[in-house]
Amino acid sequence: MSMTRRAFLERLSAVGGTTLMLMGLEAFGMGIASAQTAPPPLQGGGAGKKVIILGAGVAGLTSAYELGKAGYDVTVIEARAFAGGRSQTARKGFQLTELGGETQTCNFDEGQYINHGPWRIPFHHRSTLHYIKEFGVEVELFNNDNDNSFMYFTKGSGPLANKPIRKREVAADMRGHTADIFAKLAQNGALDKQMDAADREQFLAYLSAEGYLKGDAHDYHGAEGRGWITKPGAGLVAGEEAPIYKLGDVLHSEAWKVLSSITDWDQQRTMFQPKGGMYMLPMGFVTKGGVGEKIVYSTVVEKIRQNAKGVEISVVNGEGKRSTVKGDYCICTIPLSVLKSIDTGFSAPFKAAMDGCAYAPVGKIGLQMKRRFWEEDHWIYGGHVYTDNSEIGSISLPSTNWLGKKGTLLGYYQFMGDAAKVSALSPADRAKFAVDFGQKVFPAYAESFETAFSVAWHRVQYNLGGWGMWSDEARARDYPVLLQPQGRVYLAGEHLSHIGGWQAGGIESAWMQIDALHKRASAAA
Amino acid sequence: MMKFGFAFLAVATLAAPAFAAPDGKALFAANCAACHQGAGQGIPGAFPALARNKFVVGDPKLVAATVLNGRGGMPAFRDSLKDDQLAATVSFVRMSWGNKAPAIPPAIFAAVRTGKMKTERPMPVH
Known part of the structure; x- marks a missing residue:
């Protein structure tokens, strides 16, 4: 990654100590590595200030937990009926209805699951691991590279x-x-x-x-x-x-x-995953971290307004009842893909900067197999089957329930135009597409297949994409604008980090913004 | 980001007879309809409607550039579809659901394609 221009621009837009520290670490070659290892100390307390946090993904949960601990009065508004944002795990009974799609109800056996959102935590994502440790979330190793696995290349000769x-x-x-x-x-x-x-x-x-x-x-x-x-x-x-x-x-x-x-820095072998599914990480915030009681679920943000004294968020709940929530400041973790359609009252330049971030179409499918043939027949324990079929991307074998009876593997992981294309298929046809390909690699694939659960993140309401992407131009032109608060509203999320698409990006972006918010609130008090 | 990302993003395997013009309607259904919906009606707040959309029936070069390079949550199709396929798809959209605009020939896509693409980082995989 080229540091110079980026570092220069971020220096221009530095919002305080955290940014300076991040830059300092990057100057020492930390690059895209998750640069911060611990939350900022919010000294002096919240002084009775109220912060409204929009979104209960890891960025929102981090903000709520840390600000709450420091004595701020926090309320988290969450559109879904559950916390975690994209840190979801599909297991028995989990439901998803994509926009324009039919409702899928996950029919996996008890104990089987697929992390259709984030699924692995690199060893150097110290921020994510900080909360894993803080909340005592049980983890196991995620095998990100397996020499014994297969490759299946179709375009060669x-x-x-x-x-x-x-x-x-x-x-x-x-x-x-x-x-x-x-x-x-x-x-x-x-x-x-x-x-x-x-x-x-x-x-x-x-x-x-x-x-x-x-x-x-x-x-x-x-x-x-x-x-x-x-x-x-x-x-x-x-x-x-x-x-x-x-x-x-x-x-x-x-x-x-x-x-x-x-391998690339964020793809090295030693990775972790929470036992039972990635949703165990947000559950740590919700239960052990006590953030759960501060979340208002099934409540959608319709409008953001603010003046010199505070912010006012207009929301509508699951029963269609409208109300407003008032606070001194707001941390908004709503993905830009969604936020740009909300009446925010933000300035024209700020809105234009939001348009600079593109969102990745991404598709994944979990396939429950009645037998772990990859382990039993081929001695492959975890890792990925690489292919140049870009509509499949890769098949990944589960790093959990080793040597067990059944297993749930990742049947495809594709992006962009390929994801758009596969997402046009019905859930049943997606499964058929995935199984047909897998059968070419593993003779027992089709006969072992039981049930599937798929996601096309670009069609998921409240996300509209897998993660934010910045072109070099937009990163230079628009990204620094969004790091600055818009009045009393601070944006946070993986899209406002150089660790985009990773939970660490959301967590560290939250750390940066609550640090800035706290310094401002402390100075105003 | 070579690992299993975009390094081998390749041409979609679309079965088309050797000499037939690409089927714009079928290409639209396969590549676009997941978001823009089958009748181009879109989904408010998420995916723009293509039916009766001024941009869609407007400047062919801007339309071609958008489809080639992507925009917002829409992916770039420059690697997954060929110029004649793009032309057939976009021309179908420009003449459907109340849209009445002339077809865009493959040559326009070829011309816009040679222009400088806005630089996008290679796809990181998570």
């Missing part, structure tokens, strides 16, 4: 296209063949411009280790880690390594496209 191949085979062969070639070049003096004799010796040693090269010729013949025809066993069973693929076959399969020496 040759013997390895259009068939499931193990990631470890592709990784070993690409690295082995590549190292083999470089070793030959180095030995033949073709790299003498790049290195001296001492360098070359170290380089060859590195290539041998990285690419499993053998002997003085530094040849690649395979690696035991890439797999076996016969696995080592008792007695005389020494094991027989599987033969390697030809370099050309691997290249033309195109499966190498998912290889990289190190």
